[in-house]
Amino acid sequence: MNPVGSNPVNSYAKQPAVVAQNQDNHVDTAAAPLKVEQNKVTLSTEGKALLAALQQIDHESKKVEAENKTMG
Numbered sequence: 001m002n003p004v005g006s007n008p009v010n011s012y013a014k015q016p017a018v019v020a021q022n023q024d025n026h027v028d029t030a031a032a033p034l035k036v037e038q039n040k041v042t043l044s045t046e047g048k049a050l051l052a053a054l055q056q057i058d059h060e061s062k063k064v065e066a067e068n069k070t071m072g
Helices: 045-071
Strands: none
Touching: none
């Protein structure tokens, strides 16, 4: 048995040097056409109620924000 602390502590593991090859793997995104995917989401009744409440809160906060701009 070795007493605790008898060997030096290696706090960092040896990592191999990796050379980045970013230029070889570069893809020109301007030449590739964009793909638009449509995602359909269905909400439960609770989800619909939460969405309506969040939209109402957002609408009210925008209204208050607009009032503050006119007063300030």
